[in-house]
Amino acid sequence: MADALVSIVLERLTSVLEQQIHEQVSLVLGVESEIQSLKNTLRFVRDVLEDAERRQVKEKSVQGWLERLKDMAYEMEDVLDEWSIAVLQFQMEGVENASTSKKKVSFCMPSPCICFKQVASRHDIALKIKGIKQQLDDIERERIRFNFVSSRSEERPQRLITTSAIDISEVCGWDMDKKIILDHLLGKKCQEKSGLYIVSIVGTGGMGKTTLAQLAYSHSEVKVHFDERIWVCVSDSFDPIRVCRAIVEALQKKPCNLHDLEAVQQEIQTCIAGKKFLLVLDDVWTEDNQLWEQMKNTLHRGAAESRILATTRKESVVKMMRTKYKHPLGELSLEQSRALFHQIAFSERSTWEKEEELKEIDEKIADKCKGLPLAIKTLGNLLRIKNSKEEWKNFERDISPALLLSYYDLPPAIQRCFSFCAVFPKDSVIERDELIELWMAQSYLKFDGSKEMEMVGRTYFEYLAARSFFQDFEKDDDGNIIGCKIHDIVHDFAQFLTQNECFIVEVDNQQMQSIGFFKKIRHTTLVVRESTPNFASTYNMKNLHTLLAKEAFNSRVLEALTNFNELIEELPKEVGKLIHLRYLNLSRCGGLKKLLETICDLYNLQTLNIQLCSCLQKLPQAMGKLINLRHLENFPSHDLKGLPKRIGRLSSLQTLDVFIVRSHGNDECQIGDLRNLNNLRGHYYGDREWPNWMMGSSLAQLKRLNLEFCIRCPCLPPLGQLPVLEKLEISHMHGVKYIGSEFLGSSSTVFPKLKELITFRLDELKQWEIKEKEERSIMPCLNHLIMQDCPKLERLSDHVLQRTTLQILDIRSSPILERRYRKDIGEDRHKISHISQVKCRWI
Incomplete structure (x- = not known):
């Protein structure tokens, strides 16, 4: 982890300096030279971290040195956050002033008050940088005293080559x-x-x-x-x-x-x-x-x-x-584990006088290995030469160092991604995409520009999965891993690597009073076991980078972070002080009704997860300030009253689960406001009426369209007038009971290029009829029609069946249709006899 942190700080020092030059925002004189000196020292330190992290297992003084180095790296990263925020605030205040100015000028100078704040802020940052430089100089002097071996002078150990020899x-x-x-x-x-x-x-x-x-x-x-x-x-x-x-x-x-x-x-x-x-x-x-x-x-x-x-x-x-x-090959049984461990740990001893004395500890250590032969053999061999009962007890307390060999076999970039997994509770299901977003938020993924960051993260995940750091996989229909768990021993090891950085905090009324040392926590998961209205919080987590509070928000959880002690149904305004936060997960927080504007001060936030916050009604208008936000996960959004207009400024946004279209309100985001979000992914959630933009020319060049979960809409939009649409998928639209001529639109040729029409889970659809007063060409190119899971649909449109070029018809899991078009006995089987491929239960 130390190597990861130092590397990240070095990269950010360079990028922030470049940003300062580009934006022409100067710091106090002399800081640039301090930064250059910092970078040089960090490079010297980084060269010995591999040796230091190996030696920390046996040398407590080295472990202490690494802890001080990690603290310093985190402090430096936090100062760089403040620096970046100062630059962003300077930019945004200039933009706001320019946009509200009545004069037509090319730029707008900030007010003297703003300038004073900026100078004071930058002066404070400069002092912090100089203080960190002094700390780093002390750490560098200790580095020399420890006589670490530089990684440049030795090669990374290679994977063990196995042979047929066995004892x-x-x-x-x-x-x-x-x-x-x-x-x-x-x-x-x-x-x-x-x-x-x-x-x-x-x-x-x-x-x-x-x-x-x-x-x-x-x-x-x-x-x-x-x-x-x-x-x-x-x-x-x-x-x-x-x-x-x-x-x-x-x-x-x-x-x-x-x-x-x-x-x-x-x-x-x-x-x-x-x-x-x-x-x-x-x-x-x-x-x-x-x-x-x-x-x-x-x-x-x-x-x-x-x-x-x-x-x-x-x-x-x-x-x-x-x-x-x-x-x-599975895990060993409890008896097998104990037998194997005992056999190895007590072999080659000249005397067995301590066997009985160590037997109880022997079994506890073997049991902690949870049937994993590698851990059993590694620990057994380590303890073979240990005779002291206290030495055995030390290993009973923490067997994690035994896994260091496997850990150092990983590339450094993937080492830090693995160790971060300590933030998840034991035996919890880790969702792949969530984990990747967390890695991204911490700048753990190496980005070379050749592919999206999310794809880099997927590669890292698969690397760890293939090497058995993950297990108990959940897969999608295509066989892709979408979730996993971590073996308890491997989880213990991850916690060993990230002690004092990643915490799982179980909170109840009794514990609240006693936890005051968490100010160094950077990544945490809050698990609330009990909620009572009377407590005085002692938390101070202002340095948080990651907060996972899934299913935990019950008007109490985030109060613990900010000393806010009223019963509330919204985030406290003090959350805006957590300026280093990159990842905020509030999913399934059923009591949350509102996010205050102060959350928009979290300039470093990359992921905001409000999925299944069923009572959430409003998002803050100033969300345009969250320029680093990549993922806004807001599915479903039953009570959410539109999205704020300034979301259109979030140029980094890639995920927007649900876009809520409203036809009223100047402060609400319209579809046109998203025109510059080139990386955006998401579906329209729907209202009782389809928006006007779906009837106009804005979709004229669309070739493929998916309509999913538009559950409020009672009918389909007039998509037949889309001139180049080739594939249309409609699913989970539970409000649609009838498909008629309104689906076709007013064009002379309806769906002129459509080749595939796919419907799935239209649970309430009963009728599909085309009633035309005048003859029009309808779906002349249709080749593939799927009507799956439409249990109430009584018949298909005769026009579509008999006047199109249909070659493939799939009506599985639609029992009424399957009976109507069943071979030999179906009353309308003759209407589909010309179709070359028909898929249903009864062919």
Whole structure:
């Protein structure tokens, strides 16, 4: 985390200086030189952080040094927030003055009062920077005293290369798993006559996949059964040449000097021709089918009883390899965990006199490992040489350091993203998109301009998921991970990395009085266990960067942050003092009715989540000041009375779940106010009447349109007059009971380019009729019609069925339609007999 913070501060120092030059806003003389000196010192410090973070586990003085460095980095980041805000306020006040001025001038000078405030503010910032520079100089002097090793002088440790060697004495608890694997390898379960028989062991990191493969590989029956045994550690990079050369070296028992893939493959085929071989591919990650096929095609010259045994963490790899048998590996039982830990921790001792004394602690440590073999073996080996009861108790209190090896295997940018997960309570479901927004808010994602920041975050998330830092995945219909959990041990480790920074605060009336040391908290989740009206808060969280208060706002939660002690149904105005806040989640806060204007002073805010705040009626007019806001998550918005007009100024806005269109009110945002929000994503929530802009020329170039959850609208808009619309999707419009000519509009040719019409969950729709007094061309290009989950719809429009170029009709989960158009017995089946593809329960 220290490396992450220092890197972020360095980047921001550069960007703020550039902003100052660009905006021509000068600070007090001399600060620029202080900044340059700060940057140089931070670079020296950053070079030794990898060594420092390793040594903090055993050296308390190093841990203290890192804590002071992180505190300083956070202070510097907070000062940079103030600096950026000062510049933004200067800009905005100038814009406001210019917009209200009656004189037509090219610019407007701020008032003397404003200038005085700006000078005072910048002077205060300059003093803070100088103070931080002094602190950093002290930290730098300590750095020299610790004799840290610079990361420039040593390479990052590489992933451990596994081999077939195994110490049987350190293995227990896999007897049944081993038997099953052996049965498949030795042909007792299946006699494969052609092709390669592939067995895959799959499970999360540290579950013992490699150990199980080693047990099978070194079993006496396996040694006799196979003519050749080959062990290859594949790891992250699946390089066919490297893997093939490793196979040749294992077969010939000497180095392979061939470097051409074709030559190496021919050598393999010569060596295995007609022989039964067992090839173990340990730690397979690649999902590239082309690379795998290139590898697999080399192995077909072996005898029919040959086997490939692969270990992997990824289900997608199992499918890609066309595995014949998949063996999932889960956590060890409580008894297995204790037995394995005891076996390792008490081996190689000359005396067992302390065994009974340490037995109780032994079991507690094993139980804390929650069945994770990697943690059990790592801790067992660490404690093998520890004889002191106090040393064992220290490990019982915190087993997190044992996971440092896996953590340092991650790239630095992803290390900081993982450690931030400590802000979530144990066993909670972490939503992928929410986590990515949190990472973005802290500037944790490296942005190179080649793709959106959200996509960078998705890549980071998938990297951590693939390496088993996450588990218990929730997936969407397309198989994409959208949610996950973290193993308790891994969560403990994340908290170890972020102690004093990330907190989960459980609040009740008794605790309120006693928590006064949280002023250093930067990221917190508030969990309210009890709410009573009589308490005096002692919180001081003015330095917060992240606040998660899901389902917690009951007129009490945020009072704790700001010493505001009245019963309220709106955020207290003091929330505006949390100027470093980047992420504010108030979702499911059912009592919240209003956000005050002071929330618009949170210039650094990137995400505001007010989803399912069912009583929220109004958003503040000054929201245009939140120029860093990227995500306004406001679904659903039953009671929200429009959106403020200045939302159109939020040029960074990417997510707006619901846009509420009103035809009245000068202070309400109209659709035209969003014209410059080029990155915006979201759906129209709807009113009783469709807005005028949907009837005019503003959508003339639209090719695809989705109407979803417009639940207030009793009818469809006249979309038939859209000249180039090719695909129309309509779903979850529960107010629509009838589709008629109003849907067509007044054009001479209706839906002239429409190819696909898709409807889903129109629960109340009963009739679809086209009654025309004059003959018009209607949907002349329609090819694909879906009417799914329309349980009350009685029939389809005869005109659409018989006078269009319809080729595909899908009426599943619409029982009345399915009976009417059922083959042989449906009364209107003849009306769709010309359609080439009809999808329903009864074809």
